[in-house]
Amino acid sequence: MSGLVSGTGTGDSIPADGVTVRRTVLPGGLRVITESLPAVRSVALGIWVGVGSRDEDIRHAGATHYLEHLLFKGTKRRTALEISSEMDAAGGEMNAFTAKEYTCYYARVLDADLPLAADVLSDMVTNSLIAPQDVDAERNVVLEEIAMNDDDPTDTVHEAFAAHLFGDTPLGRPVLGTVESINAITREQINEHYRARYGPEHLVVAAAGSLEHDDLVEQVRQGFGAVLEGDVEPAPPRLSGEYAQPGHRAGTGLRLVSRGIEQANLVFGCEGLPRNDDRRYALGVLNAALGGGMSSRLFQEIREKRGLAYSVYSFASQNADTGTWGIYVGCLPSKADEVLAICLSEVDKIVSGGLTDAELDRGKGQMRGSIVLGLEDPSSRMSRLGKSELVYPKLEPVDETLAAIEAVSHDDVRAVAAEVLTRPKALAVVGPFDDGDSFSGALR
Numbered sequence: 001m002s003g004l005v006s007g008t009g010t011g012d013s014i015p016a017d018g019v020t021v022r023r024t025v026l027p028g029g030l031r032v033i034t035e036s037l038p039a040v041r042s043v044a045l046g047i048w049v050g051v052g053s054r055d056e057d058i059r060h061a062g063a064t065h066y067l068e069h070l071l072f073k074g075t076k077r078r079t080a081l082e083i084s085s086e087m088d089a090a091g092g093e094m095n096a097f098t099a100k101e102y103t104c105y106y107a108r109v110l111d112a113d114l115p116l117a118a119d120v121l122s123d124m125v126t127n128s129l130i131a132p133q134d135v136d137a138e139r140n141v142v143l144e145e146i147a148m149n150d151d152d153p154t155d156t157v158h159e160a161f162a163a164h165l166f167g168d169t170p171l172g173r174p175v176l177g178t179v180e181s182i183n184a185i186t187r188e189q190i191n192e193h194y195r196a197r198y199g200p201e202h203l204v205v206a207a208a209g210s211l212e213h214d215d216l217v218e219q220v221r222q223g224f225g226a227v228l229e230g231d232v233e234p235a236p237p238r239l240s241g242e243y244a245q246p247g248h249r250a251g252t253g254l255r256l257v258s259r260g261i262e263q264a265n266l267v268f269g270c271e272g273l274p275r276n277d278d279r280r281y282a283l284g285v286l287n288a289a290l291g292g293g294m295s296s297r298l299f300q301e302i303r304e305k306r307g308l309a310y311s312v313y314s315f316a317s318q319n320a321d322t323g324t325w326g327i328y329v330g331c332l333p334s335k336a337d338e339v340l341a342i343c344l345s346e347v348d349k350i351v352s353g354g355l356t357d358a359e360l361d362r363g364k365g366q367m368r369g370s371i372v373l374g375l376e377d378p379s380s381r382m383s384r385l386g387k388s389e390l391v392y393p394k395l396e397p398v399d400e401t402l403a404a405i406e407a408v409s410h411d412d413v414r415a416v417a418a419e420v421l422t423r424p425k426a427l428a429v430v431g432p433f434d435d436g437d438s439f440s441g442a443l444r
Helices: 063-070 080-089 111-127 132-151 153-166 179-184 187-197 213-227 280-291 297-304 333-353 357-373 378-391 398-406 410-421 437-443
Strands: 012-016 019-025 031-036 042-049 093-098 103-110 203-209 253-258 264-271 309-318 323-331 426-431
Touching (some): 063 103, 063 132, 080 093, 080 111, 132 153, 153 264, 153 426, 264 333, 280 357, 280 398, 280 410, 297 323, 323 333, 333 410, 333 426
Parallel strands (some): 253 426
Antiparallel strands (some): 264 426, 309 323
């Protein structure tokens, strides 16, 4: 949507999938984007910030997620209790999340309570106190979240895989930060990060549901108040990054995290495709057929036929300048070698022979269904608007996405398999192993 003509104070109508999407740019570069869904009685509202953990240097490692916590701790107008109690009194839901490339503060409320949600969220984002006592108190909460993450071997193995694949770069570091970085970071550093990254040109207010665009624009204008000034262009969408520079090399080999647990957790994979690579649809179809459902090759071979694992799947994710592709399996430690051998064999089969006609059709159907069913509620519609504005060149109509999936051919799948699945692999293992010698066969 960023390539669309925008105006100050007026909403541009953009036909999208049979509904009307409207976009207004306010002074300071703040964007307001809405999608009207008259059949519902609720509204999902999100304030999206174009900053994620990959924007942190070492000095600010963990600051983006830490800040997400602190914005709920009080503003010049509301205490932390008042923020939560006002939303609770309206029966609304409110939360936030931090990702590698963006942060989102969101609420879902009855349509009549949209002015309240807009006021509370805008107050949090623009007027947070970042009080020293709140920084100290919330430090323990963030450390507890890191500890909880470390106690889950599934989370640990995925973080170990990312760290090994991308190395000591912002993409390779955990979104939450580390115990060391959270203990070291100061209130001044967090506030510095807040002031530098939360300007209105980096913000998108997205909403979907039972709403009037012009009414929300006025509510946002009032909520953001004095920060809406100046003839500032919105920040461009994130279409590139510092990772995929000439000469960079993805990590390979083994990273073992030895834990005295009952199960081996394995992630095996390589660097994937960036977000705007046209081949992402072919990789998605391939991924669905390989490990995306109960009819997939990995599920059938590893769980159904041999009973070697309860959970097994493949995945593909994208960032602005790179991506990841991989396979996750949780199995008995004594079965890890056999499971990895099957994964390697199935990958080799797809590289050499592609998919069957039935697998190609099932892969397309799975992708289409996931997209369409995922847009059946206001929250997912709101997320689509906010993410598209921050990280895509435009809001792509769903019908265009579905057509691109349907156009994927056997040749497309074979080509992307030959390009991606043959790349040097990294393997992360969390389990009761003293050394990684037994996994050497998986690292060819």
